[in-house]
Amino acid sequence: xxxxxGQLNTLESLNKELLKASKLLSxxxxxxxxxxxxxxxxxxxxxxxxxxxxxxxxxxxxxxxxSKLYDYVEIKQITPLKxxxxxxxxxxxxxxxxxxxxxxxxxxxxxxNVIYGEDGNPEDKIIRFMDVTKFKLQNDELNYVTYxxxxxxxxxxxxxxxxxxxxxxxSDYKDKSVAVMFLDLDDFRKLSDDIGxxxxxxxxxxxxxxxxxxxxxxxxxxxxxxxxxxxxxxxxRGNRSVEEIYRRIYERLKSPFELSDGKKISLTVSIGVAxxxxxxxxxxxxxxxxxxxxxxxxxxxxxxxxxxxKSILDDFLKSITIENKLKEAVFSDNFMMYFQPQFNxxxxxxxxxxxxxxxxxxxxxxxxxDVFIPIAEKNGAIVPIGSWVIDESVRxxxxxxxxxxxxxxxxxxxxxxxxKQPDFIENVLNILNKYxxxxxxxxxxxxxxxxIDDFKEIxxxxxxxxxxxxxxxxxxxxxxxxxxxxxxxxxxxxxKIDKSFIDTVVTDENSRIITETIIYMVKKLGLETIAEGxxxxxxxxxxxxxxxDNIQGYYLGKPMPSEGIEKLIEREL
Numbered sequence: 001x002x003x004x005x006g007q008l009n010t011l012e013s014l015n016k017e018l019l020k021a022s023k024l025l026s027x028x029x030x031x032x033x034x035x036x037x038x039x040x041x042x043x044x045x046x047x048x049x050x051x052x053x054x055x056x057x058x059x060x061x062x063x064x065x066x067s068k069l070y071d072y073v074e075i076k077q078i079t080p081l082k083x084x085x086x087x088x089x090x091x092x093x094x095x096x097x098x099x100x101x102x103x104x105x106x107x108x109x110x111x112x113n114v115i116y117g118e119d120g121n122p123e124d125k126i127i128r129f130m131d132v133t134k135f136k137l138q139n140d141e142l143n144y145v146t147y148x149x150x151x152x153x154x155x156x157x158x159x160x161x162x163x164x165x166x167x168x169x170x171s172d173y174k175d176k177s178v179a180v181m182f183l184d185l186d187d188f189r190k191l192s193d194d195i196g197x198x199x200x201x202x203x204x205x206x207x208x209x210x211x212x213x214x215x216x217x218x219x220x221x222x223x224x225x226x227x228x229x230x231x232x233x234x235x236x237r238g239n240r241s242v243e244e245i246y247r248r249i250y251e252r253l254k255s256p257f258e259l260s261d262g263k264k265i266s267l268t269v270s271i272g273v274a275x276x277x278x279x280x281x282x283x284x285x286x287x288x289x290x291x292x293x294x295x296x297x298x299x300x301x302x303x304x305x306x307x308x309x310k311s312i313l314d315d316f317l318k319s320i321t322i323e324n325k326l327k328e329a330v331f332s333d334n335f336m337m338y339f340q341p342q343f344n345x346x347x348x349x350x351x352x353x354x355x356x357x358x359x360x361x362x363x364x365x366x367x368x369x370d371v372f373i374p375i376a377e378k379n380g381a382i383v384p385i386g387s388w389v390i391d392e393s394v395r396x397x398x399x400x401x402x403x404x405x406x407x408x409x410x411x412x413x414x415x416x417x418x419x420k421q422p423d424f425i426e427n428v429l430n431i432l433n434k435y436x437x438x439x440x441x442x443x444x445x446x447x448x449x450x451x452i453d454d455f456k457e458i459x460x461x462x463x464x465x466x467x468x469x470x471x472x473x474x475x476x477x478x479x480x481x482x483x484x485x486x487x488x489x490x491x492x493x494x495x496k497i498d499k500s501f502i503d504t505v506v507t508d509e510n511s512r513i514i515t516e517t518i519i520y521m522v523k524k525l526g527l528e529t530i531a532e533g534x535x536x537x538x539x540x541x542x543x544x545x546x547x548x549d550n551i552q553g554y555y556l557g558k559p560m561p562s563e564g565i566e567k568l569i570e571r572e573l
Contacts (some may be wrong), residue, residue, distance in 0.1 A: 033131035039063050041122050055101075055108060055129050057487040066127075073099045087112045089121045107136040149223040152208035153200060154215075159229075160222035164232045165283045167220070168276055178276040179242050182290035183249075184298060186268045188227035195263065200226075203265050206257045214245055228288065242273055246305055270298035274308040335359055335385070337392050339565045341557040342411070342530060345544045350572050352409030352443065352554065355393035356559050357385070375492065377417050386418035391431050394442070396562050398435035404569045411473060413442040416450040425464060439469035443494065447475050462491045473530070477518065497520050499533025502553070506538045516546050523547070 037060055044184025046060055058068045064084045070078050077099045083090070084097035096111045109132040113123040147159040155163065155415035167178045185207070192200030208223055211231070215221045219240050220232035236242050249269065256264035280286040289308050297306035339353040359367045376382040390412055397410040418424065432439060444465065450458055462472055473494035497518055504511040515531075522529050531543050534553030543551060557568070 029414045033373075035129045037066070037127040037129075038127045039127075041124065050129075052129075054131070055106075063311040075104060081110065084110045084112050085127065090112045090124065098136070105133060106131060115356050131205060149208075152205055152212075152223040153214060154208050154229075155220060157222060157224045160220055160224075160230060160232065161287070162285055163220050164286070167234045168279070168283055168286075171236065171276065174235075175279070178286070179233040179236040180235070180276075180286050180290040181242060181245065181273050182272040182274075182287065182294040183229040183231070184270045184294055185227040186270055186298065187268055188267065191267065192226075193264065195265070199259055199261070199263065201266075202259050203257055203267075206220075210252055211249075214240075214248075216240075219245075230290070238489055246271060250304070270294055271305040272297055272308075273305065278572055279308040283487040319346060334361060335388065335392075336560060336561070337396060338559040339393075339396075340550045340552060340559040341565065342409075342550050342566055343556050344550055345548060350406075350408065350568055351550050352411055353446070353565055354411040355389060355413070357389050358559075377415055380417070382415045386415050387427060389413075390428060391434075394431050394435050394437050397441070398437050400422070400562075400566065400569065401437065401441075404566075404573065406569050406572060408441070408569070409443050409471070410437075410441060413445045413475070416447070419446065419450055419458075419461070425468075426459065428465075428470070431469070440471065443471040443473050445473045445496070446474045448477070458530070459489065459491065466491050466493075476532075492527060494528040494530060496530045496532050497548075497553075499553075502539055502543075503530050503532045506542055512542075515543075519546055519548055 026078075033050065033051060033054055035052040035055055036045040037052075038049065039045070040531075044063065046062060046065075048060060052060075054070060056069065058065070058263055060066060061539060067082075069081060072168060073081055077097075080097040081099050082094045085409070087093070087095040091112070093116070094111070094113050096109065098107055098109050100107050109128075109130045111130075112129045113126050113128075114122050117123045140508070148154065148155065149156045164180070170176070171178045179232045188200070192204075192310070193201075202336075204226070206325060208221075208229070211221050211229060214231065217411040218234040220230075220568075222232075224230055231240065231245065233240055238244070245424070249271075253266070256266040258264050272290045272292065274289035274293060276286050276287055293306045293308050293362045297304060300306065336358050338356045338358050338429075340356060341353050342351045343349065344351040357369055359369075359372055361367060373382065376385055393410055393412055397408070399406065400406070421427075422455065428444075429439075432442065471493040472491060473496060474490070474492045475496045476498045477495050497515060501511050501515050505515050506512075518531050530550040530552055531539075531548050532552050534543065534551045534555045536555060539553075540555055541550060
């Protein structure tokens with residue numbers, strides 16, 4: 001009897017636990033965004049567990065009723081939904097589908113599992129319905145960030161490279177070409193500094209919106225970074241030819257873009273074009289070639305678009321080689337100073353010398369200044385190089401002074417980048433003091449390019465130098481941004497007439513008129529003149545006849561080492 005009572009108590013306790021577990025399971029199912037449809041093939045019974053109403057408002061009483069769910073999705077999703085719901089028709093055990101409910105933002109994951117008997121026939125089927133909207137949106141956002149630029153909505157750099165690679169594969173199969181247009185917005189960083197970051201980004205969005213009009217299955221449009229865009233074109237021809245796309249960009253940029261605050265922004269672009277397979281053999285090379293050509297277009301003031309040529313790539317690779325050599329040379333003894341004499345015409349005596357740097361690399365090759373100086377200015381090496389030039393030239397000059405006591409001017413070329421250094425004047429004075437050279441024995445040569453950015457700031461610094469006694473010479477007059485109006489307010493002592501005028505001054509009437517006008521005007525302003533590049537007696541005689549003050553050129557003396565200048569000084573004594 002006691003055993004029976006004990007068994008009943010145990011059974012009652014188990015029933016309570018089962019009831020509690022059943023209620024807990026029911027509560028979990030009813031309050032979660034999950035529902036189950038259970039079907040038994042033997043008695044054809046359908047059991048629904050969980051929050052079915054959260055997903056659908058139809059009843060599922062028979063197995064065939066599952067087809068009612070087709071009405072809840074778009075037509076293109078019916079087939080994957082059908083394959084998932086009736087997986088046993090394909091002899092499979094499991095299947096999954098993600099479908100979007102029509103007229104809603106909900107995404108539902110449907111997972112079906114079928115249990116088969118020993119005879120191979122299905123016995124039970126469980127279908128799980130789960131709301132995966134949150135995960136789908138997160139995944140979509142992740143995919144968006146992976147493939148698209150978040151600022152503009154265009155393809156990002158990595159995905160563009162991937163898709164361009166597919167273009168190249170397609171072109172190999174179809175024997176077609178692929179073009180890349182590498183676009184850079186000119187002076188965008190300066191614009192962004194002027195108008196602000198947010199307005200700058202708004203302009204980028206507007207420009208990107210315009211470029212997106214070119215996008216189709218044969219044209220890829222990408223935003224690489226702040227001011228760089230890239231367009232890939234499969235089989236460029238007709239409306240998708242490089243020339244047509246460039247024409248439309250050029251025409252659009254004739255009109256300003258209007259920002260939300262009413263500001264109107266106008267910019268120009270520099271474009272480099274490279275075509276596969278002519279310019280490159282793979283995707284990265286193709287983009288790099290287009291970028292290199294873009295820099296060539298940016299440097300050429302007469303063109304905003306350049307097409308790939310092998311010579312452009314060769315020049316670029318050469319400049320990279322020189323740049324790498326230059327980094328080593330700055331910290332070695334590869335540089336040397338040469339000096340070109342300047343003669344006073346009226347007195348027929350040595351006026352001074354212009355210091356000219358020469359570079360002999362490790363292979364004993366002489367690299368011309370017009371080749372390496374622009375590269376040094378670009379990578380910043382010009383600052384230590386320029387400092388070395390001043391120090392070495394003044395040191396040599398100091399030796400001449402002590403040895404010969406001859407009144408001589410040392411003319412030193414100063415780069416715009418070097419000149420704009422905040423401690424430039426202080427450094428020059430320190431060098432002069434170190435070698436006991438007076439400021440009035442030195443002449444600094446500047447080019448007109450220095451004056452472009454901030455005329456007042458540059459002029460103030462020139463005034464400070466002149467007040468210290470240092471002479472200022474304006475080099476290459478007539479080749480850059482010459483304006484006769486600014487000469488009257490520019491604190492200079494000497495104006496150098498560029499060689500391009502002197503080359504034709506004997507044979508070309510226009511060159512003579514310009515040269516004579518410059519000399520007459522400069523004399524009226526109380527300045528001194530130097531004619532550069534005088535190579536013949538005829539040029540010398542003509543310049544002497546029109547009273548040019550000083551002559552510099554191969555006719556009277558080529559650039560030479562310091563020993564050559566010493567011989568000239570000894571001849572003058």
